[in-house]
Amino acid sequence: MLAVFSLNQVTMSEHFAAFAELVQRRRSVRKFDEQRPFDHDAVGRALELSLLSPNSSNMQLWQFHRVISLELRAEVARCCLNQNAAATARELVVIVTTPQHWQGRAEHNARMVRENFAGREDHPAAKRAFKYYEKLIPTLYNNDALGLRGRVRKLFSWFVGLRKPMVREVSKTDLRVCLHKSTSLAAMTLMTGLQAEGIDSCPMEGYDSKRLARLLQLAPGCEITMVIGCGHGLEEGIYGERHRVPSDSVILRH
């Protein structure tokens, strides 16, 4: 028993060491090697892992637009204000939220839950899950252009919140934030996966979202969370020593 316990301990600390190494090795790299061979399949593998990122209600309201061709990369780089990290990237991944797909995703999740609980539909957990995807999610995700439904929800949550703990982030804007949280987590998984593949990256929010959305022919409703430039970094692509504020000023114990 003790032997198994210590074996697990060793394995876990090895996992931690490998993970810490990836996190420490990842830097935002602004200049990539434009000559060195580049394996786009490695980006594909990292993207597949990104899809396993935690995401709000497992709604997966995201898309990952891969920009590979030289011509399109140049146009995307222009939308990214020709910053080096975009102009020299061998592939760019544009991460997008897709709130307009909420209905299909809610139905998909409800179907999956029904399959998982087949024959046990009366189980309290099953009833809760059905209610979640078939009632609560449609109530929260169904928005009109002006966000009026969201305002009504906000009023409702304020009223309920007078008496007991209640989720307050129920407006149309709150939903935008919620979707960008999930896509950001996927972006982090992607960058860590890329690092594990020996590929460097740079997350970017310095872009003209309107031009970029038009270029990629994004559907109405989509919003760009981030553009990730990928490639093999050059030494001069790291602009300086990494620095952070002291941890005790941002990690607080209560």
Ligand SMILES: Cc1cc2nc3c(=O)[nH]c(=O)nc-3n(C[C@H](O)[C@H](O)[C@H](O)COP(=O)(O)O)c2cc1C
């Ligand atoms: C949401 C987000 C947007 C960013 N936008 C840009 C950008 O447009 N251009 C850029 O060169 N770096 C950008 N960065 C990279 C940050 O400047 C970088 O992560 C930060 O300076 C810390 O450095 P490190 O990533 O090397 O640890 C962005 C990072 C994040 C998370």
